Amino acid sequence: MKLVTFTHQGSTRIGLVDGEEVVNLSSAAPDLPTEMCAFLTAGETALDAARAALAAGGSRLPLDQVHLESPILRPPKILAIGVNYRDHVEEAKEAGMKIPDFPMVFNKQSTAAHPPYDPFHLPRASHVLDYEGELALVIGRRCRHVPADRAGEVIAGYAVANDVTVRDWQLRVPTWTMGKSFDTHCPLGPWIVTADEVPDPHSLDLKTWVNGELRQSSNTKNLIFDCFALIEHLSTAFTLEPGDVIVTGTPGGVGIAMKPPQLLKVGDVVRIAIDGVGEIENGVVEEPAGTAVL
Ligand code: ZN
Numbered sequence: 001m002k003l004v005t006f007t008h009q010g011s012t013r014i015g016l017v018d019g020e021e022v023v024n025l026s027s028a029a030p031d032l033p034t035e036m037c038a039f040l041t042a043g044e045t046a047l048d049a050a051r052a053a054l055a056a057g058g059s060r061l062p063l064d065q066v067h068l069e070s071p072i073l074r075p076p077k078i079l080a081i082g083v084n085y086r087d088h089v090e091e092a093k094e095a096g097m098k099i100p101d102f103p104m105v106f107n108k109q110s111t112a113a114h115p116p117y118d119p120f121h122l123p124r125a126s127h128v129l130d131y132e133g134e135l136a137l138v139i140g141r142r143c144r145h146v147p148a149d150r151a152g153e154v155i156a157g158y159a160v161a162n163d164v165t166v167r168d169w170q171l172r173v174p175t176w177t178m179g180k181s182f183d184t185h186c187p188l189g190p191w192i193v194t195a196d197e198v199p200d201p202h203s204l205d206l207k208t209w210v211n212g213e214l215r216q217s218s219n220t221k222n223l224i225f226d227c228f229a230l231i232e233h234l235s236t237a238f239t240l241e242p243g244d245v246i247v248t249g250t251p252g253g254v255g256i257a258m259k260p261p262q263l264l265k266v267g268d269v270v271r272i273a274i275d276g277v278g279e280i281e282n283g284v285v286e287e288p289a290g291t292a293v294l
Contacts, residue, residue, distance in 0.1 A: 116282070
């Protein structure tokens, strides 16, 4: 199934995408939670009810008449992994990158989660803006100390993410948190494909285009620490919860590594596609007036 969070006529809820339609779960299965984290927390029972609603066929809206939101509006955590593709390490060797001994974990703030087709911001604070196409996995069960060989049991599904990065803010201090966490800088979606539909998350082609030009082309088989190893590692230290998002790392081909560097500017369009998962497409806009809140 393809699980979405969508807005229609001012109301935001969850549904399932079926072809060019969205099954509105809040009317097709009114007993189900209407928010994604609560839905995932309800586990197999909720998934079975959703499957039944899909099969029953009722309560559908045309996909082009709804606004798709980030499938999880405010993930409890967004954990991301740096330096996790062999080809990305290769292109960044001059900047001192090497194959890491341990996963290089950082956070994107949960407020960075952003819809799959809405433009993200060229920040007022910096114009050194870059894309990173990545496979995201979504946790479906509260868990800790999960061995890699059982990690599949706690994955609800997969999505496409853009780990948008403000390079100068990322690299001017030892930790990457600020440069990875600007508002709008984690486009996610367009849906969560449930794990049963992704038999092998480590054999998926991943491609990123900027304005139609292919920039990244790799496969998740090139991950240094794969999805299961990451879950084992992260859950050694802390509890993972339904709706947590793990953004697994980007392959070679980011803008900063090009010669000369090709940074994003207003009007650019970034499209990221992962086989069997989906694709997201986001333009770049100037950070609008009015983002100050105080
Ligand atoms: Zn990244």
